[in-house]
Amino acid sequence: MSDDADHHDDADHDHHHTGDADHHDHHAHDAESVAVAVVTVSSSRSLSEDASGDLLVEAFEDAGHEVAVRELVDDDFDGVQGTVDRLARRGDTDAIVTTGGTGVTPDDVTPEAVDPLFEKDLPGFGELFRRLSTEEVGTRTVGSRATAGVAHGTVVCCLPGSENAVRLGVEEIILPEIGHLAGLADRDAGSSAADSATADSDSAEE
Numbered sequence: 001m002s003d004d005a006d007h008h009d010d011a012d013h014d015h016h017h018t019g020d021a022d023h024h025d026h027h028a029h030d031a032e033s034v035a036v037a038v039v040t041v042s043s044s045r046s047l048s049e050d051a052s053g054d055l056l057v058e059a060f061e062d063a064g065h066e067v068a069v070r071e072l073v074d075d076d077f078d079g080v081q082g083t084v085d086r087l088a089r090r091g092d093t094d095a096i097v098t099t100g101g102t103g104v105t106p107d108d109v110t111p112e113a114v115d116p117l118f119e120k121d122l123p124g125f126g127e128l129f130r131r132l133s134t135e136e137v138g139t140r141t142v143g144s145r146a147t148a149g150v151a152h153g154t155v156v157c158c159l160p161g162s163e164n165a166v167r168l169g170v171e172e173i174i175l176p177e178i179g180h181l182a183g184l185a186d187r188d189a190g191s192s193a194a195d196s197a198t199a200d201s202d203s204a205e206e
Contacts, residue, residue: 029183034094036060036178037069037087041080041100041110042161047072052099052159052166059170065178068093075101080113088117088154094182096154097174100161102145110158111145118149118156122181125157125173132172136164150185 038060040053047053050072057067069090073083080101087096101110115121125148133141146169148157155178159169 029186031094031179031183031186033065034178034182035066035068035092037071037090037093037096038067039070039083039087039096039098040072040161041075041098042072043074043076043107045072052161052163055163055166056097056099056170059167059175063175075107075109077109077113080110081117084114084151084156085117088152088156093154094186095178096151096156097170098156098158099166100159102147102158102160104143104145108145111147114147114149114151114156114158117151119152120150120185122148122150122155128173129159129169132168133165136168150181153185155181155185 036056038053038056040047040050042050047070053070053072057070060067069087071083071087073079080098084096084098087093098110098114101108101113126144126146129146130141130144133144144160144165146157146159146165148155150156157169157174159166
């Protein structure tokens, strides 16, 4: 074999190793277990009659995660926004998952309430949820406004209120990705806080 061929093989070998290293680095901050806040958005349910919330709690705990908080909030813009904002600022929750309020009735205000809190949107969440939902509900999925983003370094995922939708969202999307997203969001929040502290220090010195 020629020297050129040997060099080509070495280059390919290095490329494969680099790819493996990049993959490893990309997942280096993944969280094995996350603390989750489960929030049910409904003016007609109670926690004792909250099948979708129960499903979320069971799914997270069965997967080895901790449900640190569980709350019920009315279909109210200020109530939903205030609850998610407060939970995202707690410091002991890595993710918030809401169920309810993502449809198109006048009372469905969850997406509008949480959107101003997001420093980063995760558009792929809603896109994937609607694509997967098509298999179950067909074109009715266009009426779903499931959404997600990062608020105060905390991953926020907003699901519809039905049990089938919650099961789909948590099993097919959230559980496979929550450790990865929470780890990256927390790292990003730490970097932002450090940058802010540096800027404050520089201003003080001036």
